[in-house]
Amino acid sequence: xxxxxxxxxxxxxxxxxxxxxxxxxxxxxxxxxxxxxxxxxxxxxxxxxxxxxxxxxxxxxxxxxxxxxxxxxxxxxxxxxxxxxxxxxxxxxxxxxxxxxxxxxxxxxxxxxxxxxxxxxxxxxxxxxxxxxxxxxxxxxxxxxxxxxxxxxxxxxxxxxxxxxxxxxxxxxxxxxxxxxxxxxxxxxxxxxxxxxxxxxxxxxxxxxxxxxxxxxxxxxxxxxxxxxxxxxxxxxxxxxxxxxxxxxxxxxxxxxxxxxxxxxxxxxxxxxxxxxxxxxxxxxxxxxxxxxxxxxxxxxxxxxxxxxxxxxxxxxxxxxxxxxxxxxxxxxxxxxxxxxxxxxxxxxxxxxxxxxxxxxxxxxxxxxxxxxxxxxxxxxxxxxxxxxxxxxxxxxxxxxxxxxxxxxxxxxxxxxxxxxxxxxxxxxxxxxxxxxxxx
Amino acid sequence: xxxxxxxxxxxxxxxxxxxxxxxxxxxxxxxxxxxxxxxxxxxxxxxxxxxxxxxxxxxxxxxxxxxxxxxxxxxxxxxxxxxxxxxxxxxxxxxxxxxxxxxxxxxxxxxxxxxxxxxxxxxxxxxxxxxxxxxxxxxxxxxxxxxxxxxxxxxxxxxxxxxxxxxxxxxxxxxxxxxxxxxxxxxxxxxxxxxxxxxxxxxxxxxxxxxxxxxxxxxxxxxxx
Numbered sequence: 001x002x003x004x005x006x007x008x009x010x011x012x013x014x015x016x017x018x019x020x021x022x023x024x025x026x027x028x029x030x031x032x033x034x035x036x037x038x039x040x041x042x043x044x045x046x047x048x049x050x051x052x053x054x055x056x057x058x059x060x061x062x063x064x065x066x067x068x069x070x071x072x073x074x075x076x077x078x079x080x081x082x083x084x085x086x087x088x089x090x091x092x093x094x095x096x097x098x099x100x101x102x103x104x105x106x107x108x109x110x111x112x113x114x115x116x117x118x119x120x121x122x123x124x125x126x127x128x129x130x131x132x133x134x135x136x137x138x139x140x141x142x143x144x145x146x147x148x149x150x151x152x153x154x155x156x157x158x159x160x161x162x163x164x165x166x167x168x169x170x171x172x173x174x175x176x177x178x179x180x181x182x183x184x185x186x187x188x189x190x191x192x193x194x195x196x197x198x199x200x201x202x203x204x205x206x207x208x209x210x211x212x213x214x215x216x217x218x219x220x221x222x223x224x225x226x227x228x229x230x231x232x233x234x235x236x237x238x239x240x241x242x243x244x245x246x247x248x249x250x251x252x253x254x255x256x257x258x259x260x261x262x263x264x265x266x267x268x269x270x271x272x273x274x275x276x277x278x279x280x281x282x283x284x285x286x287x288x289x290x291x292x293x294x295x296x297x298x299x300x301x302x303x304x305x306x307x308x309x310x311x312x313x314x315x316x317x318x319x320x321x322x323x324x325x326x327x328x329x330x331x332x333x334x335x336x337x338x339x340x341x342x343x344x345x346x347x348x349x350x351x352x353x354x355x356x357x358x359x360x361x362x363x364x365x366x367x368x369x370x371x372x373x374x375x376x377x378x379x380x381x382x383x384x385x386x387x388x389x390x391x392x393x394x395x396x397x398x399x400x401x402x403x404x405x406x407x408x409x410x411x412x413x414x415x416x417x418x419x420x421x422x423x424x425x426x427x428x429x430x431x432x433x434x435x436x437x438x439x440x
Numbered sequence: 441x442x443x444x445x446x447x448x449x450x451x452x453x454x455x456x457x458x459x460x461x462x463x464x465x466x467x468x469x470x471x472x473x474x475x476x477x478x479x480x481x482x483x484x485x486x487x488x489x490x491x492x493x494x495x496x497x498x499x500x501x502x503x504x505x506x507x508x509x510x511x512x513x514x515x516x517x518x519x520x521x522x523x524x525x526x527x528x529x530x531x532x533x534x535x536x537x538x539x540x541x542x543x544x545x546x547x548x549x550x551x552x553x554x555x556x557x558x559x560x561x562x563x564x565x566x567x568x569x570x571x572x573x574x575x576x577x578x579x580x581x582x583x584x585x586x587x588x589x590x591x592x593x594x595x596x597x598x599x600x601x602x603x604x605x606x607x608x609x610x611x612x613x614x615x616x617x618x619x620x621x622x623x624x625x626x627x628x629x630x631x632x633x634x635x636x637x638x639x640x641x642x643x644x645x646x647x648x649x650x651x652x653x654x655x656x657x658x659x660x661x662x663x664x665x
Contacts, residue, residue, distance in 0.1 A: 056616055225541035229452055229541035229542035231542070232544060233451075233455030233542075236545040236613070237455060239608040239610065239659075240462075245656050248656050248657035251657070252610070252657045252658050255658075262542050295556050301631055406664075
């Protein structure tokens with residue numbers, strides 16, 4: 001929901017409550033005022049009647065006596081401390097032949113030692129008759145306010161939120177890799193100024209962190225690779241010296257560990273670089289050609305393992321991917337398919353299918369001992385005993401994430417099937433279903 | 441061959457020095473950009489091994505100088521940064537090849553030879569030893585005059601052996617040479633074993649001597665004597 005709509009709704013809600021309370025106040029105020037005015041009139045009338053009694057004379061038929069009742073009452077019937085009181089209630093109005101609201105005002109006077117009770121009454125408009133009028137007028141007020149709030153809300157928010165929207169635009173185009181800090185438009189609204197200052201600080205910090213992380217990666221790479229290179233060089237030289245068999249075994253052990261070390265290191269560095277988005281696609285790369293080349297470069301290995309390859313590669317498939325990453329993706333997938341294949345002679349099969357929307361690579365192999373989705377994690381291996389370091393698929397997934405490709409992995413009927421979808425609208429899992437296992 | 445090693449790490453320099461020295465190369469070394477400039481100003485080198493990350497500057501800046509004044513020198517960049525950018529910039533600025541740390545010394549040697557062949561020997565790119573001759577342009581291997589039916593990897597392997605004669609080549613070094621850096625496949629050295637086995641069989645079948653021997657626990661060696 002938009003901010004303006006939210007504000008408008010809230011205002012409307014508050015207005016509704018205020019108007020309801022206001023309506024009730026107005027209603028009761030009018031009711032009280034009408035009674036009050038009428039009571040005062042009757043008190044004056046009672047006073048006039050009392051004056052007439054004081055002066056003496058016959059006032060029967062005088063207009064003042066039209067709705068008046070004068071009675072002499074015993075002294076003990078006079079209520080103490082009360083000069084006048086009034087009552088209200090619905091009573092029969094013979095003049096209009098209907099039940100109406102009746103106000104009766106009773107006053108007590110002591111004239112020439114006698115105690116008089118003067119009672120006058122009149123019919124006043126019922127309060128219930130006022131209610132529709134009050135409701136009606138408030139309805140109009142509410143409507144008017146609503147229209148004004150909606151119109152002004154739209155206009156004012158456009159004006160007030162303009163700096164916010166400009167800030168949003170700047171932030172949306174923010175790139176961690178950009179060299180200069182962001183430039184946010186000035187504003188007089190203190191909250192937005194605060195927001196802008198905060199954003200500027202935050203993005204500057206993020207940029208600095210990114211830079212230092214990048215530098216760290218590069219430095220770590222440099223600083224670690226040099227000693228590794230030295231060890232490797234020394235071992236190479238040591239191998240050439242006159243050594244005994246048991247020493248050779250020790251050297252071979254070191255060579256192996258060193259190989260793993262350098263591979264893990266370069267893979268992790270690569271993953272970091274991928275996460276930092278250092279390889280962006282500059283132009284679409286022809287994945288058809290690359291797939292063919294990669295398969296070609298592994299052909300000898302496949303022959304050695306006596307693997308049967310079935311490939312179905314559509315021509316001229318272009319994807320938006322850095323050429324080195326495309327190469328890495330294919331190399332990892334295909335070498336995985338070779339490495340984790342059946343070792344028995346002639347039993348292993350690799351199927352590669354490339355089409356416009358995606359790539360599917362399937363290979364025979366042992367059932368993985370962990371769920372296939374977990375194999376995308378770093379250092380996860382389907383077979384814990386294997387010599388690999390278990391980072392190939394993590395790199396594959398990172399490349400896919402980076403390029404907004406979907407990737408899915410499934411093991412079914414003896415086949416490991418890995419599918420990559422180049423088309424964001426088509427989930428990779430769809431290819432798994434469509435990848436019919438009978439071979440052509 | 442005269443080689444200038446521009447590398448700030450003494451130990452690494454010494455290793456390269458030792459290894460190449462045994463091949464009969466004359467090596468000189470320096471650890472700073474300034475000294476490298478001086479040396480380049482005074483002497484002629486067939487090959488310059490250039491580390492990019494030097495204490496007093498980026499080695500790439502030296503490339504311009506080398507290209508301007510030492511057209512005949514081969515330049516091989518050594519870098520710990522596996523950054524593609526460095527690689528591309530380096531090659532664009534006139535480096536002949538690029539190798540990343542940690543490398544096997546045999547690999548470095550093979551690269552130096554390859555660059556040297558490409559540039560200094562004109563079209564005649566024949567690597568020969570006794571009855572074996574390899575044409576690196578046509579990828580043809582011959583024993584005496586019999587054409588050897590080698591796969592590309594086997595050809596590559598034989599060339600690697602010929603360049604690094606009498607050196608123990610570890611299975612790791614061979615695997616890295618044949619399949620590059622990023623293939624996790626290398627863990628399976630069976631492939632190396634298979635390739636070497638096939639190569640030996642083919643050479644013997646063509647009437648060649650079996651120069652390749654297994655070095656217990658470590659790898660293989662091409663014996664010239």
